[in-house]
Amino acid sequence: MSFYVTTPIYYVNGEPHLGHAYSTMAADVLARHMRQRGEDVFFLTGTDEFGEPVAQQAEREGVTPRELGDRLAPRFKEMAAKVNASNDFFIRTTDEGHQKRVQEVVQQVYDNGHVYEGTYEGWYCPRCADFKTDSEIAEGNTCPIHGIELTREQQDNWFFRLSSFQEPLERLYAERPDFVIPDFRRNEALSFIRQGLRDVSLSRPKLKWGVPVPWDPEQVIYVWFDALLNYYTALSYAREGKDLTETYWPAFHLLAKDILKFHAVYWPAFLMAAGLEVPRGMVIHGYLLMGESKMSKSLGNVLDPFDAIDRYGSDALRFYCFREVSFGRDGAVSAAGFESRYETELANDYGNLASRVLAMVDRYRDGTVPNSEADPAIAEDFKGIVTRFSALLDKTELTVALDEVWTLVRRLNRFVEETRPWDLAKDEDEAGRLDQVLYTLIEGLRVTTLLLLPYLPVSAERLLGALGEEDRGLAELGSRGGGQQIERLGQLFPKLEPATG
Numbered sequence: 001m002s003f004y005v006t007t008p009i010y011y012v013n014g015e016p017h018l019g020h021a022y023s024t025m026a027a028d029v030l031a032r033h034m035r036q037r038g039e040d041v042f043f044l045t046g047t048d049e050f051g052e053p054v055a056q057q058a059e060r061e062g063v064t065p066r067e068l069g070d071r072l073a074p075r076f077k078e079m080a081a082k083v084n085a086s087n088d089f090f091i092r093t094t095d096e097g098h099q100k101r102v103q104e105v106v107q108q109v110y111d112n113g114h115v116y117e118g119t120y121e122g123w124y125c126p127r128c129a130d131f132k133t134d135s136e137i138a139e140g141n142t143c144p145i146h147g148i149e150l151t152r153e154q155q156d157n158w159f160f161r162l163s164s165f166q167e168p169l170e171r172l173y174a175e176r177p178d179f180v181i182p183d184f185r186r187n188e189a190l191s192f193i194r195q196g197l198r199d200v201s202l203s204r205p206k207l208k209w210g211v212p213v214p215w216d217p218e219q220v221i222y223v224w225f226d227a228l229l230n231y232y233t234a235l236s237y238a239r240e241g242k243d244l245t246e247t248y249w250p251a252f253h254l255l256a257k258d259i260l261k262f263h264a265v266y267w268p269a270f271l272m273a274a275g276l277e278v279p280r281g282m283v284i285h286g287y288l289l290m291g292e293s294k295m296s297k298s299l300g301n302v303l304d305p306f307d308a309i310d311r312y313g314s315d316a317l318r319f320y321c322f323r324e325v326s327f328g329r330d331g332a333v334s335a336a337g338f339e340s341r342y343e344t345e346l347a348n349d350y351g352n353l354a355s356r357v358l359a360m361v362d363r364y365r366d367g368t369v370p371n372s373e374a375d376p377a378i379a380e381d382f383k384g385i386v387t388r389f390s391a392l393l394d395k396t397e398l399t400v401a402l403d404e405v406w407t408l409v410r411r412l413n414r415f416v417e418e419t420r421p422w423d424l425a426k427d428e429d430e431a432g433r434l435d436q437v438l439y440t441l442i443e444g445l446r447v448t449t450l451l452l453l454p455y456l457p458v459s460a461e462r463l464l465g466a467l468g469e470e471d472r473g474l475a476e477l478g479s480r481g482g483g484q485q486i487e488r489l490g491q492l493f494p495k496l497e498p499a500t501g
């Protein structure tokens with residue numbers, strides 16, 4: 001089976017920030033998890049470089065739009081690498097392969113009779129590069145997303161007959177209840193559709209910074225259609241001399257709530273109009289809100305993702321974001337909260353457990369995992385974890401899935417306290433019980449660490465190495481026997497001294 005996952009492509013009118021990192025990390029967790037399940041995964045991210053906002057930003061900076069893109073696209077590439085994203089390709093909408101394919105698809109939509117010429121007048125937000133419907137206009141005639149005043153615009157455009165896709169879209173939503181998750185976002189999209197869809201402009205006149213309309217080079221394709229098409233076009237040229245479309249399309253999209261309408265309404269309609277398969281589904285996430293917070297010990301007041309990674313590593317940031325904020329909802333993050341979770345959960349709950357267990361096997365059993373059977377109480381708590389966890393990630397419940405594993409990590413810590421292996425080791429008659437306890441702990445660590453691998457790719461990899469585990473597939477407790485040689489491990493998440501100065 002194949003699994004194709006995408007992040008939104010990031011607009012190059014500013015530097016990457018935590019919001020971009022969050023989308024990329026979430027898609028990466030899914031990609032890594034699906035690879036562990038043996039799926040043939042393709043993971044795409046990239047940059048969106050055309051359109052009015054980029055042209056305007058370039059003008060303010062006194063550079064050409066292409067120069068702006070050439071400067072910022074590498075910053076987004078670096079960001080992906082920095083959060084340890086395992087993307088298979090990085091698309092730039094200025095890529096020739098993309099533009100060529102966009103023109104082909106748009107021509108197809110035209111040939112299928114879904115495009116006509118007309119004049120559009122309405123309230124327009126230049127930052128969204130979008131006209132607003134009446135229900136989308138905030139108080140004082142402003143954009144609800146950007147808070148800036150809307151302008152009255154009139155344009156001679158090519159139009160996409162979105163209105164004729166109202167029924168097909170309603171049918172799609174009825175037939176596939178999980179097309180958009182979570183539910184409350186699905187309802188939002190569906191109610192937008194049910195209000196009645198108006199045709200939308202497919203092109204922009206005058207503006208030079210875009211992909212030319214194939215049958216009317218005086219106009220460029222509206223940046224949203226060009227951008228959305230990246231998910232489809234990338235497969236046609238990501239691997240030289242090979243078209244991956246058949247293998248991977250349709251995609252599963254991951255995006256933030258501000259671009260819901262484009263993805264959940266315009267995009268499937270446009271694909272239908274081109275005669276292409278609609279996406280496999282999409283998950284909409286909320287925002288990480290950076291409120292006022294008390295000063296943290298070393299990161300200061302604001303959680304800067306790049307500072308946090310430089311000091312604590314990318315695993316710590318990935319873990320914190322999905323642990324702290326329920327995925328799908330908005331939630332507050334802070335530098336102090338980040339450091340607190342790092343210490344109490346990563347360093348204490350998990351890191352200490354790992355080094356303690358490995359040290360005990362080293363000390364009491366010369367570093368060889370005993371042959372035994374799992375403790376029945378722990379086996380009961382772990383029962384079916386792979387199925388439960390996988391089902392949660394199938395619904396992109398990144399936070400609930402992580403909670404499930406963390407409950408088990410804490411259960412293993414309690415098991416150490418309950419069984420007191422250091423006391424068992426003093427009593428020759430308890431040798432069998434000590435074998436069982438150590439075997440159970442090693443198995444528990446192995447199973448939880450395999451599940452955590454997509455969230456903590458660097459540290460989980462280190463720990464699996466120390467556990468002598470070569471397989472990266474998910475495993476149930478007790479599925480590996482004893483006899484392996486383990487290695488001691490230093491602190492996975494070392495305590496950091498507060499920064500000075």
Ligand SMILES: [Zn+2]
Nearest residue numbers: 125128143146
């Ligand atoms: Zn706006």
